[in-house]
Amino acid sequence: MPVIRANVLGMCFGVRDALTLLRGIEAPQTVTIHGELVHNEVVLHQLRVRGFGMVTEAERDALPDTPRVLVTAHGVSDRERHRLTAAGKTLIDTTCPLVQRVHAAALKFAAAGFHLVVIGKPGHVEVRGIVEDVPSHDVVPSVAAVRTYGASRLGVICQSTTPPELAVSVLAEIRRRNPHAEVTYADTICRPTREHQRALAELLPQVEAVVVVGGRNSNNTVELARRVADYGLPACHVVGPGDLEGAWVTRFVRVGLTAGTSTLEETVDAVERRLEEMMSSGACRI
Numbered sequence: 001m002p003v004i005r006a007n008v009l010g011m012c013f014g015v016r017d018a019l020t021l022l023r024g025i026e027a028p029q030t031v032t033i034h035g036e037l038v039h040n041e042v043v044l045h046q047l048r049v050r051g052f053g054m055v056t057e058a059e060r061d062a063l064p065d066t067p068r069v070l071v072t073a074h075g076v077s078d079r080e081r082h083r084l085t086a087a088g089k090t091l092i093d094t095t096c097p098l099v100q101r102v103h104a105a106a107l108k109f110a111a112a113g114f115h116l117v118v119i120g121k122p123g124h125v126e127v128r129g130i131v132e133d134v135p136s137h138d139v140v141p142s143v144a145a146v147r148t149y150g151a152s153r154l155g156v157i158c159q160s161t162t163p164p165e166l167a168v169s170v171l172a173e174i175r176r177r178n179p180h181a182e183v184t185y186a187d188t189i190c191r192p193t194r195e196h197q198r199a200l201a202e203l204l205p206q207v208e209a210v211v212v213v214g215g216r217n218s219n220n221t222v223e224l225a226r227r228v229a230d231y232g233l234p235a236c237h238v239v240g241p242g243d244l245e246g247a248w249v250t251r252f253v254r255v256g257l258t259a260g261t262s263t264l265e266e267t268v269d270a271v272e273r274r275l276e277e278m279m280s281s282g283a284c285r286i
């Protein structure tokens with residue numbers, strides 16, 4: 001068995017549910033997807049072919065031409081919802097329930113008078129949706145970015161795909177730099193993110209290298225590849241089977257396989273098949 005799969009990998013329920021809802025939409029030409037539905041080029045291509053309108057995340061400030069607007073699994077702020085509905089748009093909402101949970105935690109902190117600190121990537125579409133409704137906030141991507149905040153109560157939450165270890169170390173630094181503040185933490189990391197990372201950790205000791213399947217700008221896919229490299233193994237991040245290079249693959253006898261939360265099962269299967277073909281042909285030359 002030259003290719004070993006992580007025991008949890010690929011598409012999460014949040015993205016799967018969003019795609020299921022999209023499959024049932026009639027007249028896709030009347031719908032604009034408000035930003036990238038998922039950070040996965042294969043999925044986006046399929047939606048474009050069906051006729052959905054799409055705008056990039058950077059273009060979302062303009063009003064779409066279509067009467068219907070689809071909110072992606074990453075969610076949007078209430079402010080953005082109101083802007084769209086006030087312009088007469090009908091919203092189709094595919095916000096993941098685990099992102100809704102992050103919004104609820106943020107609003108609860110804000111309502112109780114806390115200064116909100118979000119552990120996550122500044123400008124990321126999910127983070128924008130969370131903080132746009134909370135005037136008093138900071139977004140902290142790393143331990144080095146933590147500072148002393150001029151608030152006596154700090155409410156800390158995470159972008160849903162934050163690596164758990166990063167959350168622990170950033171939270172410790174927030175407490176260290178703000179000894180006089182009351183610091184309350186709500187763990188809002190999503191379960192699929194944790195499970196993908198745990199499954200990868202179990203896979204790493206069994207293989208010589210890992211192929212990570214997912215979109216080039218998918219946060220959680222990039223994070224999986226980073227974890228492989230941090231462990232000291234070669235990582236190959238591919239969008240699909242066409243990205244695999246024989247010269248790289250045939251250096252190894254046992255290769256691990258994982259995939260980000262927006263990767264289609266059929267893409268993972270195609271990469272696995274191609275990998276096995278390449279490895280078996282490479283094995284003849286060993």
Ligand code: SF4
Nearest residue numbers: 012014096098160190
């Ligand atoms: S990665 Fe987590 S938060 Fe994002 S869509 Fe999937 S389940 Fe939901």
